[in-house]
Amino acid sequence: MNKIPPETHKSKHINWLRAAVLGANDGIVSTASLIVGVASANSSQQSVLLAGIAGLVAGAMSMAAGEYVSVSSQADTESADLIKEQKEIAANPEYERMELAQIYVQRGLDLELATKVSEQLMAHDALGSHARDELGITEVMSAKPIQAALASAGAFSVGAALPLLLILISSREILIPLVSGGSIVFLVVLGILAAWVGGANIWKGAFRVALWGALAMALTAGVGTLFGASV
Template sequence: MLKRHSERHRTDRIGWLRAAVLGANDGIVSTASLIVGVAAAHTPQSEVLVAGVAGLVAGAMSMAAGEYVSVSSQADTERADLGRERQELATDAEAELKELAAIYVERGLEPPLAQQVAEQLTAHNALATHARDELGISDNLSAKPVQAAFASAATFAVGAALPLVTVLVVPAALLVPVVSGGALVFLTLLGIVAARVGGAPVLKSAARVVFWGALALGLTAGVGALFGTVA
């Protein structure tokens, strides 16, 4: 009897990794940018902190709601497709078997072997086979709304907390450069960690998050300074 190998692939992590990286990145970028923009307008440090905390709470809830709604829509589509496939298997199993065999032929199997594979997999679990090979739906990659929502909210809060801590320990006159520099360091580390976990190139992953973070920080600092000057 053949043993199932225990090798784990990084595709198992796609759902939660995407939500976690997105949440942490947004937490750092949006909160640090908010703090930098408000501080650049010469706002008192206590008010900068209040704005940052408000941004953390609002952002975490927005991320959770956005992820839940988005991934729930994906899950609804998957359920609808599975329901349609279940109906087709019940009403026209022969056509579904031919469709499955044709898929395997397109992937490189000889027609007789493709037919044999389709028959055996259909006998084992017809719906799961069509879900995986026809619809591209599997347990590892299927939509999980609650998991995505919690991952996004939690990592957003962690990311947002990093620039907030800086506000507590840095003098008001140094908030803009220190928060900006700290945010870029945090974004670099986030890019490295995400690359390591996901198996992506480290330099490329870190560079893209730092680029967009620096752009956001620069723009909000400019807007804050402009409004501070006008005021």
């Protein structure tokens, strides 16, 4: 039988795409909001720039640490489940084979065929079969802490750098509208790119990130104006 070439699916991008989109979105939103909030408090342009740079560094490290810790916890859980499953297979292979066959019956195979499939898969790769079909752990979806941390930190830094660049080309008088409007444009582009890579509706993705970014900047601008007027 001729070998069928593997199909390409969008889900293979899910690990790095989630971390990258989350990082870039947070970088733009948090840094732009910080800039707008500080600027609304009548701070100097140098103070606004310094606050933005500090936000970039702190945010990138926070994203990297947060992603690494959370994804490491997921990886630890997956590892513990695999160790437990390996012990169960070694202790009672016949029960594990029947358990696998029952899973295939629930997915639509008749018992005879499900039994044959489970026998062959157990003979080929018992742990891999149970990891995939019982535990839902696959190579594509498995946790990769370092990859997630680097993607998040890098994407956050790139996203945060965009509103910072707008400070450098702006005068103090137009800083708030330029950073706010420019950041909304950046968010729309990010939403479109993320949706396109993931195979989703690009306009829905663009609207989603732009809406929440605008809300964040509006709230911080209000806080900055309030405290700036009271100081």
